[in-house]
Structure formats: C-alpha cells, structure tokens
Amino acid sequence: MKINNSEIIPVSEITPYETYMGRRDFIKAASAALMAAPFLSFNSEVSAATNASLLGYTKSPYGADEKLTSYNEVTNYNNYYEFGTSKSDPALESKGLVTHPWTVSIEGAVKKNKQINLDDLLKLAPLEERIYRMRCVEGWSMVIPWIGIPMSKLIQWAEPTSNAKFIEFVSLADQSQMPGVRTNILDWPYTEGLRMDEAMHPLTIIAVGLYGKLLPNQNGAPLRLVVPWKYGFKNAKSIVKIRFVESMPKTSWMKAGPKEYGFYANVNPMVDHPRWTQSTERRIGGGLFTPRIKTKLFNGYAEQVAHMYAGMDLVKNF
Amino acid sequence: MKIQKNKLNIIKSIFFVLLLTPLIRLIILGINDALGANPIETVERSTGYWALFYLLLSLSITPLRLTVKISWPIHIRRMIGLYSFFYGCFHAVTYFWLDHWFDWQEILNDIFKHPYVLVGFLSLLLLIPLAITSTNKMMKAMGRWWKRLHYLVYLIAVLSILHFLWLVKKDITEPALFAIIFALLISIRVFHKRIRLNATNDYHR
Numbered sequence: 033m034k035i036n037n038s039e040i041i042p043v044s045e046i047t048p049y050e051t052y053m054g055r056r057d058f059i060k061a062a063s064a065a066l067m068a069a070p071f072l073s074f075n076s077e078v079s080a081a082t083n084a085s086l087l088g089y090t091k092s093p094y095g096a097d098e099k100l101t102s103y104n105e106v107t108n109y110n111n112y113y114e115f116g117t118s119k120s121d122p123a124l125e126s127k128g129l130v131t132h133p134w135t136v137s138i139e140g141a142v143k144k145n146k147q148i149n150l151d152d153l154l155k156l157a158p159l160e161e162r163i164y165r166m167r168c169v170e171g172w173s174m175v176i177p178w179i180g181i182p183m184s185k186l187i188q189w190a191e192p193t194s195n196a197k198f199i200e201f202v203s204l205a206d207q208s209q210m211p212g213v214r215t216n217i218l219d220w221p222y223t224e225g226l227r228m229d230e231a232m233h234p235l236t237i238i239a240v241g242l243y244g245k246l247l248p249n250q251n252g253a254p255l256r257l258v259v260p261w262k263y264g265f266k267n268a269k270s271i272v273k274i275r276f277v278e279s280m281p282k283t284s285w286m287k288a289g290p291k292e293y294g295f296y297a298n299v300n301p302m303v304d305h306p307r308w309t310q311s312t313e314r315r316i317g318g319g320l321f322t323p324r325i326k327t328k329l330f331n332g333y334a335e336q337v338a339h340m341y342a343g344m345d346l347v348k349n350f
Numbered sequence: 351m352k353i354q355k356n357k358l359n360i361i362k363s364i365f366f367v368l369l370l371t372p373l374i375r376l377i378i379l380g381i382n383d384a385l386g387a388n389p390i391e392t393v394e395r396s397t398g399y400w401a402l403f404y405l406l407l408s409l410s411i412t413p414l415r416l417t418v419k420i421s422w423p424i425h426i427r428r429m430i431g432l433y434s435f436f437y438g439c440f441h442a443v444t445y446f447w448l449d450h451w452f453d454w455q456e457i458l459n460d461i462f463k464h465p466y467v468l469v470g471f472l473s474l475l476l477l478i479p480l481a482i483t484s485t486n487k488m489m490k491a492m493g494r495w496w497k498r499l500h501y502l503v504y505l506i507a508v509l510s511i512l513h514f515l516w517l518v519k520k521d522i523t524e525p526a527l528f529a530i531i532f533a534l535l536i537s538i539r540v541f542h543k544r545i546r547l548n549a550t551n552d553y554h555r
C-alpha cells in the first residue's frame with residue numbers, strides 16, 4: 033500500500049508535545065497517530081511508518097547554530113548508489129523500499145550473536161534531535177536535523193567482547209528493491225566501518241529520522257549511521273548487520289579506490305582528495321552567486337573528537 | 351548534393367538556435383530557481399557536457415559524409431566548433447567565477463594538483479587558437495598551415511574526454527560513451543583514408 037504525501041500527519045495536528053517525552057510515550061503517540069488516520073490499518077504500519085511523523089524527541093545540546101538545509105534539498109540531493117549514481121535517483125528509485133519489519137543482526141566479537149528489530153532498537157534510548165553539519169567528500173555540505181539514538185547505546189546492548197576493536201556496518205543489498213545493486217558500481221553490500229572509540233563517541237548516532245519525520249527512504253531508512261566529523265560516505269544507510277571485529281575492516285569505498293578513500297575519512301581541509309580540493313565546500317541551499325565556505329578540520333567538531341587522533345599522521349591515515 | 355544559398359542560410363539559422371537551446375534552458379531554469387539543490391554544479395556540468403558534445407559533433411561531419419554521403423553539414427561545422435568553444439568558455443567562467451570567485455591561489459592549486467582540471471584547462475587553451483583562426487580570412491592566409499593547426503582538435507578531444515573520465519567518481523558510463531563515439535569517428539576516417547590510399551584514382555579533392 034502506498035501513501036502519498038498528502039496523507040502525512042502533521043505533528044501539530046496530533047499532539048502539541050514540545051518537551052521531552054519518554055520512550056513509552058513515543059510509542060503511545062505513534063499509535064495515536066496511526067489511530068488518528070483511519071485509512072491506515074495496523075498491518076499497513078509498514079507504509080504508515082514511512083510517512084508518519086516522529087513525535088517525541090528531545091532537543092539535544094548538540095546543534096549547529098547554522099541555518100538548516102531545507103527538507104526538500106536534504107531529501108532530493110542524495111548519494112545512495114544502491115538506487116543509482118545520480119543525485120536525483122535515490123528519491124525516485126527508493127519509493128518502494130520496504131523498511132518494516134526490519135531487523136539488524138549483531139555478529140562477531142560479541143557475547144552472543146543476536147538480532148534486534150527496529151522497534152526494540154528504538155527502545156534502547158530516548159530519541160534525540162541532533163543538528164549536524166554533513167560534509168560530502170565531493171565538496172558540498174548540508175546542515176541536517178537528525179533524530180536518533182546514540183550509537184553507544186546499541187553497542188552496550190550488543191555486549192561486545194574485548195576482541196572488538198572495530199565495527200563493520202553492512203547495508204541492505206537487495207537487487208529486487210535496489211536497481212543500483214544490479215550494477216557492479218560498488219562491491220555490494222555497501223560496508224563501512226568505525227574504530228570502537230569512534231563508534232562509542234557521543235556524537236555518533238544511529239539516525240531514524242530527520243526534520244521530525246521518520247527517515248525518508250532516500251536518506252537511508254529505516255536506520256543509518258551519522259558520524260558528523262567524517263565525510264558523508266562513512267554514514268552507512270539502511271543497516272542490516274553490525275559486525276564487531278578485531279582488525280580494520282575494508283570498506284566498499286576503500287575497495288573501489290584505495291588511493292582515494294581511506295578508512296578514517298575524517299573531514300580535513302589540509303588533506304586533498306586526489307580529485308577534489310577539500311579546503312572549501314559549497315553549502316547546499318545557496319544560489320548561483322553564493323560563494324564556497326572554508327572547510328573546518330573534523331568538520332568543525334575538532335574540540336570534541338581531535339583527542340581520538342592525537343599523535344596520528346592524518347595525511348597517511350586519510 | 352549541392353544546396354542553394356538561401357536554403358543554406360535557413361539551415362544555418364535553424365542550427366544557430368538549436369545549438370543555443372542548452373544555454374537557453376539553463377537561463378530559463380535559473381530564472382525559475384529550478385537549477386536544483388546545487389545550481390553551480392548544474393551549470394558547470396551542463397556547459398562542460400555540451401562543450402564536449404559539440405566538439406564531437408564537429409568531428410562527425412566528415413565521417414557522416416564518408417559513410418552515409420551526407421555532405422551539407424560541412425557548412426555548419428565551423429558554427430558547431432565555435433559553439434563548442436563558446437560553451438567551453440561559459441563552463442570555464444562558471445568555474446573561475448561562480449565556483450571559485452577568482453580565488454587564484456586556490457584555482458592554480460586546483461589546476462596543478464588535480465589532473466582532471468589540468469587537462470580540461472589545457473583543452474580550453476588549445477581551443478583558443480582554433481577559434482581565432484576560424485575565419486575565412488585566416489584560413490586563406492594560413493594556407494596549408496591552417497589544416498595542420500586544426501589537427502589539434504583531435505588532441506583537444508582526447509584531453510576533454512580524459513577530463514570527463516577523470517572527474518567522475520565511479521560511474522564512468524557517460525565519459526566511456528563519449529570515448530567510444532570518438533574512437534568510432536576516428537576509425538571511420540582511418541578506414542577511408544586507407545581505401546583512398548589504396549585506390550588508384552584519387553577521388554574526393
């Protein structure tokens with residue numbers, strides 16, 4: 033069942049929640065939203081979930097004081113090669129992606145392999161809004177109000193063993209739903225990775241929404257990684273597997289271009305990509321005559337994250 | 351097939367407008383704020399694309415005559431070539447101005463550090479003498495040197511295709527397509543030159 037935009041339930045029509053709401057309240061409110069829309073039967077929660085608004089989340093202290101990139105631009109200018117290589121492909125091609133039910137497998141160096149479904153994952157911590165800058169390796173950037181939970185909460189739940197030094201994130205690669213996966217543009221499934229301390233960092237989140245709504249498919253529904261001090265490609269979308277490993281995993285982009293894409297991929301104006309200068313960026317939302325802005329080390333999050341890379345050669349570990 | 355002068359003028363006018371449409375489209379999109387989330391990128395890519403497209407179009411006039419025996423397009427070849435230069439200039443101005451705001455330090459750094467920008471820059475530089483010498487007067491004045499100079503167009507095409515090939519991140523479909531078309535055009539010429547050399551009588555000029 034497909035539901036079009038006109039059927040989105042505006043937050044304002046349902047409940048005036050502005051302040052913090054507990055986990056339980058979110059579920060209640062979400063059910064209320066579904067009730068409020070009689071055309072959504074409960075088994076079609078699937079598509080309801082993709083369009084309904086997220087209701088309860090706290091405003092977090094993490095917020096860039098920059099102007100937000102518009103919802104329209106955040107959801108229509110995407111790199112999501114599973115749905116095609118042009119920026120407009122994901123919004124067009126991802127419409128049919130089924131994101132509910134959704135389970136994430138937890139594997140590798142953990143007490144015991146297990147699975148968690150989306151609803152249980154959302155119960156691990158209260159939802160928070162995080163307004164983050166996102167810098168793409170291609171030289172453009174956005175400011176996006178994500179909604180999610182800290183990655184650390186999921187890691188705690190996963191109970192990694194002392195052998196877990198890195199985490200590998202694996203995205204969905206379903207040929208029947210994702211036309212890009214039928215091509216060999218990248219080595220599918222899309223995989224990304226983080227060092228354990230990076231994944232545990234309080235800035236690192238699992239996003240499930242943006243702009244107060246559930247994550248649109250083209251932005252990586254139902255859940256994606258957001259690591260704001262790294263280039264955008266680190267943010268694995270539509271994650272189906274999280275593997276705790278002992279040695280540094282090889283990511284899809286590292287395999288595609290070992291000289292161009294490193295494991296760390298920290299935003300760094302001093303370290304050029306072989307093809308693009310990284311010293312400046314274009315903030316999406318400007319017009320023809322809006323100049324570029326200077327790119328900041330660690331995308332402006334140096335104060336919070338630089339200590340993790342103390343003593344490391346950032347040119348070598350690009 | 352010979353065509354009359356007034357018919358030729360009509361054809362020329364039609365093509366003059368036709369080849370201008372990509373620019374008109376950009377202007378209309380610009381006025382309507384419809385150039386997408388990254389308007390500068392849209393203009394930069396579109397103008398670069400059409401510069402290369404027209405360059406290859408100008409190179410397909412002779413193969414067209416050699417294969418399907420259509421010869422009237424020779425009369426609009428110069429216009430197509432100049433249009434390629436025009437879109438190339440528009441493309442470069444977009445880059446120097448809108449993209450980098452004449453930040454020469456950054457531009458020079460970009461040109462010399464990134465091979466794709468360097469080859470694009472070279473191909474535009476090489477297009478300049480061809481555009482300057484495109485008049486009838488110059489053609490006459492230069493004699494056989496005119497033809498020799500204009501062989502540069504092959505180098506320019508190679509550089510421009512490399513420029514495109516090296517700038518795409520992963521999906522090389524489009525530049526590969528241009529490369530294949532270019533290779534095809536070249537092989538038609540080479541093939542016919544062979545035949546011509548082998549033939550006892552020297553037909554065609």
Ligand code: HEM
Pocket residue numbers: 391394395396397398399400401402405438441442445467470471472473474510513514517
């Ligand atoms: C000063 C000279 C030039 C510079 C600095 C330059 C620079 C650029 C830049 C920055 C891009 C966009 C890259 C991106 O968005 O990732 C581009 C794209 C392109 N340029 Fe150039 N360029 C130059 C000359 C030329 C010339 C002379 C041609 C062709 C005759 C050309 C053909 C192209 C093509 C085909 C594209 C890709 C368009 C697409 O993505 O569809 N460029 N160039």
